[in-house]
Amino acid sequence: MNNIKRLVIPSLIAMAASVSAAQAEKLTLYCSAQEDWCQLMARSFEDATGIDVNMTRKSSGETFAQIKAESSNPKGDVWWGGTGDPHLQAAEEDLTEPYVTPMRGELHDWAISQASSAGDKTIGIYSGALGYGYNTDLLAANNLPEPACWKDLLKPEYKGHVQMANPNSSGTAYTTLATMVQLFGEDEGFDFMKGLHSNINQYTKSGSAPIKAAGRGENTIGIVFMHDAVKQAVSGFPVKVVAPCEGTGYEIGSMSIIKGARNMDEAKKFYDWALSTDAQNLALEVNAFQVPSNKGADTSPSAPDMSSIKLIDYDFKTYGSSAERKRLLQKWDEDVSTLPQ
Amino acid sequence: MRNTTNTKTSHPALIFWIVAGWVGFLLLPWYGVEDGILSFEWLIDGYPFDEDYAPAAFLIAQGEKLWLAPLLLPLALSLAALGRPKSDPLYAKILILTGALGFGWLTAQGFGIGIRGFNFEWLKALFGELGDRQFGMGLGAMVLASAFLFIFTQGIAARGAINGDVFVVSAIGGVIVIVTTFVFFPIAKMLLAAFVTEEGSYSAGVFAAKFFDDRLWGLGCLSGGRCGVAWNSLFLAVLVGLLTTVLGLVFALVVTRSGFRYKRALRALTVLPIITPPFVIGLALILLFGLSGAVTQFISDLFGVQPTRWLYGLPGVLIAQVLAFTPIAFLVLIGVVEGVSPSMEEAAQTLRANKWQTFRTVSLPLMRPGLANAFLLGFIESMADFGNPLVLGGNFDVLSTEIFFAIVGAQYDQGRAAVLAMVLLFFTLSAFYAQRAWLGKKSYTTVSGKGDAGVHPMMPNGLAIPVFVIAGAWGLFTIVIYGMILYGSMVELWGVNNTLTFKHYVTAFSVRIEDSGIRWTGAAWDSFWTTIYIAAAAAPLTAVVGLITAYLLTRQTFAGKNAFEFGTMLSFAIPGTVIGVSYILAFNVPPIEITGTGLILIISFIFRNMPVGVRAGIASMSQLDKSLDESSLTLGANSWQTFRKVILPLLRPAILAALVYSFVRAMTAISAVIFLVSAEYDMATSYIIGRVENNDYGLAIAYSTTLIFVMLSVVGVMQLIVGRTEIGRRMSQSRTNV
Structure with missing residues (x-):
């Protein structure tokens, strides 16, 4: 655009400028959270600022691929939501823009450490701990004991009752794999995955599918992020959420500004707004039970109480890198998934 | 009769396409407009100087995109054909040269220069870094490409191909180009993607590793x-x-x-x-x-x-x-x-x-x-x-x-x-x-012209x-x-709470009457209207392409007819998922950049369902005696007039069958659609799958039930129009011939 305007005769510059000034401010938002949350964020930002939001919802993997594909000609401005790994990867590949927000003082430490591990190119907006949930009716009907720890899931009586996603296709399941490796050490972690394998009735494609199946009564125990399990319980399904006793890993949902964004000012406005208490309180309206990164934001009483959960010191930098990811997944493919069940 | 047309020196079709070519070059935005060509926002937003909306001529005048300049040569050349009679051997030569040069250069620059400058290493080696780039083709480029194509086919016709019949040659050329663009090109692109390494180069090893996978x-x-x-x-x-x-x-x-x-x-x-x-x-x-x-x-x-x-x-x-x-x-x-x-x-x-x-x-x-x-x-x-x-x-x-x-x-x-x-x-x-x-x-064959009075x-x-x-x-x-x-669709929460309710229908399809008119507040309306709109847009186009192809296959003979038939039927054997994948790979980058638009959905439906239109058309057309065409031609009509005035009216059942089939398929298809939908153009089926993934079975089933009733009424209305010709019967005929 600028390039062109230099070349055009001056009188036309004035014309073109007057036309573009008449245009409304706009923002292209790539959103990787659940659909209704994305819609609510986009609409509320429009209401708060008068900036038109053009929102596209895609999973974090898809969005990452899209931003990468568009890198020579970015079409998006802000990428909000979705698990942290692809955001970190985007930072690593220099697809996103560093930005230090004035809102930092209001944020939890984990949100800021996410930013500092990526050279300020991303920031935490919510976090959620890994765990599992079970269908209380089915557990009772099958006379099964109530599980409380990760290792409980290895017991032979749970054979055919546990479901998790396939780490190859789901970020949630990869977090599970990485958590076990960090929690128990690599060898014991893989032994755990092998033991679990013989109790698994299905590796689903999508990360939250196991607990949804449990809600419907099509499965007993689902390994998922705890906020997904809470959501099922709140919707009225007989689901109980478990924070495993050994401790557990977690994800940090993140936000980044896309490098070369066409609407950089609006992108920064959105970025600051999304970290405010008002914006983060919106999560409760759509039953999103993640823990918000703003210290002042409300947490739902149904949400898992993060202070009572033993969180491991999850190494996002190492386990988010593509080399380590590839290695673990290949090992899982070769050592675990091929075992007879 | 032929002689009179041959000595005429003004040819309306030729003039039309030459004018269209100039309009495409001089007036219409050359590149794809972000908000969609039909939004016409570009008219007030810096046109014709803004780089995003400028026609090719303005770009060149400002010293931009100079690789478009050679297109002027064939455009100017085409003018030389005006005023010449068709019998003049130069007439055909000029047109063929114009079309081939123009279309060839347009294609070559489209594939050669992409969003990162030159697309091929050897071009970089030859000319160095371009330092510029271009996006997907827009209205101007499309119109100019069509103009070159049809000028070319008129040249071929003037040389005497298919008895010099401009309509038939143009139809063949048109179908070949669109089938190549929307069937062969994406498939070829997909096949190539199997050989791409992570670094972006090509290697057979990568293919082998992925192909001989234990999974x-x-x-x-x-x-x-x-x-x-x-x-x-x-x-x-x-x-x-x-x-x-x-x-x-x-x-x-x-x-x-x-x-x-x-x-x-x-x-x-x-x-x-x-x-x-x-x-x-x-x-x-x-x-x-x-x-x-x-x-x-x-x-x-x-x-x-x-x-x-x-x-x-x-x-x-x-x-x-x-x-x-x-x-x-x-x-x-x-x-x-x-x-x-x-x-x-x-x-x-x-x-x-x-x-x-x-x-x-x-x-x-x-x-x-x-x-x-x-x-x-x-x-x-x-x-x-x-x-x-x-x-x-x-x-x-x-x-x-x-x-x-x-x-x-x-x-x-x-x-x-x-x-x-x-x-x-x-x-x-x-x-x-x-x-x-x-x-x-x-x-x-057991059904012959003779009556068969037997009973099964x-x-x-x-x-x-x-x-x-x-x-x-x-x-x-x-x-x-x-x-x-x-x-x-009518229980509160399946398996947990079985009280009957219309809640899901209300969530999906509620409306509110306000002073400003009806507000479609239901969650499903957006995708519902998009689906209706896309299906309704795709259906007539499918019928048109299908029937023209059927006409060419049953009524005309030309070299390469078998290959032509294979090409038009190919998309039927290709599963929707494959179409979906190949469309994203092919149409995500210039020269044709249409992912995320409604257009890509319409196009995918046309080529998915076209074979059925073709088959329905062939089935009906074989029942029409050729003497009808011949008498029409003898009476002085050209083949376009014959097609429109004689064959088309007799094909009503086939047309309606193709319309109903493509409409229904467009509403229920999911395999290709799932790859091609976007936030703006979400289809009913992909919306429903999203609800299923979200455990929202009630809404998903309520929406599906509604769709079933909508389609039932559409099929019913169509049946009323066609009279007793049953949709099932039609489909069985067309399918049998596959």
Whole structure:
């Protein structure tokens, strides 16, 4: 655009400028959270600022691929939501823009450490701990004991009752794999995955599918992020959420500004707004039970109480890198998934 | 007659295309407009100088995109043809040169220069870095490309091809170009993607590594482990093909060879699954036979057995697919079973064969083409099916779902998706080929011009009893499934709270009357209107392309006609998932950059459903005697006038069949659509799948039920218009000829 305007005769510059000034401010938002949350964020930002939001919802993997594909000609401005790994990867590949927000003082430490591990190119907006949930009716009907720890899931009586996603296709399941490796050490972690394998009735494609199946009564125990399990319980399904006793890993949902964004000012406005208490309180309206990164934001009483959960010191930098990811997944493919069940 | 036209020196069609070419070059925005060409926002936003909206001429005048300048040469050259008579040999030469140069250069620059400058290393080596880039073609480029194409075909016609018939040559040229662009090009692009390494170069090793993958071809299931996806898909598809053929035959026999009284009801029942969104049957099966399903609970209470998850995996997918695709086999077979000449059967009986011998040695062999077609369709539909394996697959992975997750999953591996798609394509094309080989060159014709006053014999008793039992049981099962769907849409929270409610319909389709008019507040309206709009836009275009192609195939002879026919039918053998993948790979980058628009959905529907239009058109056109065309031509009409005034009016049933079919398919298709939808253009089916993934079964089923009723009324209205020509009948005719 600028390039062109230099070349055009001056009188036309004035014309073109007057036309573009008449245009409304706009923002292209790539959103990787659940659909209704994305819609609510986009609409509320429009209401708060008068900036038109053009929102596209895609999973974090898809969005990452899209931003990468568009890198020579970015079409998006802000990428909000979705698990942290692809955001970190985007930072690593220099697809996103560093930005230090004035809102930092209001944020939890984990949100800021996410930013500092990526050279300020991303920031935490919510976090959620890994765990599992079970269908209380089915557990009772099958006379099964109530599980409380990760290792409980290895017991032979749970054979055919546990479901998790396939780490190859789901970020949630990869977090599970990485958590076990960090929690128990690599060898014991893989032994755990092998033991679990013989109790698994299905590796689903999508990360939250196991607990949804449990809600419907099509499965007993689902390994998922705890906020997904809470959501099922709140919707009225007989689901109980478990924070495993050994401790557990977690994800940090993140936000980044896309490098070369066409609407950089609006992108920064959105970025600051999304970290405010008002914006983060919106999560409760759509039953999103993640823990918000703003210290002042409300947490739902149904949400898992993060202070009572033993969180491991999850190494996002190492386990988010593509080399380590590839290695673990290949090992899982070769050592675990091929075992007879 | 010819002489008079040949000496004319003004040719309206030529003038039209030359003017169109100049308009495309001088006035219309050259590149794709971000908000869509039809928004016309570009008219007030800096046009014609802003780089985003400028026509080619303005870009060149400002010293930008100078590689477009050579296009002026053929454009100027075309003017030299004006004022010359067609008989002048220079006339044809000028036009051919204009078209070839213009179209060739346009294509070459489009592929040579992309969003990162030069697309090929050797171009960089030759000219150095370009330092500039270009985006997808827009209105101007498209109009200019069409102008060059049709100037070229007029040149070919002027040289005497197809008796100098401009309309026919242009139609052939047009169909070749669009089929190449929207069928061959994406498929080729997808095949190439299988060879791309992570660094972006090409290597056969990458392909081999992905192709000889244990996850694809492993035979672990023979020894208690898990088998590769390819074997899973193949096994499932063969089973589904066989079962649907047998069941389809059973129903066809009941309708044609028995005293069954409610034949019309049976036919109606078979239309249902065709208008059912694909995964709804899967959901109903879960509600019945899942771990907490109604039947499962009942049986476990009754016999005290522990409920199992038997449904998830091969059994569930198999049942759902057989339910969904049996009607297609039925529709194919009923035409064939009816078509078997009663005289032959009577002749056999006169020769003292008993009923059973007659059936086995005369009727059945004559049904071979129908059986083969039915099997083929079941096989292909099963291969391409996406919704049912997604819902019911469990650990039983099939190619179509694997392709999807290779693209959207955490692995994001387009190469793997391409390899899987190639395997899928290989299976379906082999099935096509095997079918042709099996039918061979034998004649199965039994319907001739002579009247056949015979009556079909009844089935032999030994056959009739099992046929009735199977048909009855399966018919009842279908009714229960649909009852379940209706019921499932009206309960609060399935399995937890079974109170009846209209809540889901209200959430999906509520409206509010306000001062400013009606506000569509329901959650489903957006995708609903988009679906209607896309389906309604695609249907007439499908019919047009299909009928023109059918006209060329039945009425004209030209070199390469067989290859032409193969090309137009190819997209039918290609599963939707493959189309979806290849479309993103091909149309995500310039020169044709249409992903994320409504256009890509419309185009994908046109080429997915075109073969049916072609077949319906061929079937009807073969019934029209050629003497009709000839008399029209003798009376001085040209072939366009003949097509429009004589053939088209006689083709009304075929046109309506193509319209209904493509409309219905556009509303229920999911396999290709799932890759091509965007936030702005979300289709009903992908919205429903999203609700299913979110555990929102009530809404998903309520939406599907509504769609079923909408399509029923559309089919009903269409039937009223065509009179007694039944949609099923039409489809069976068109399908039989595949």
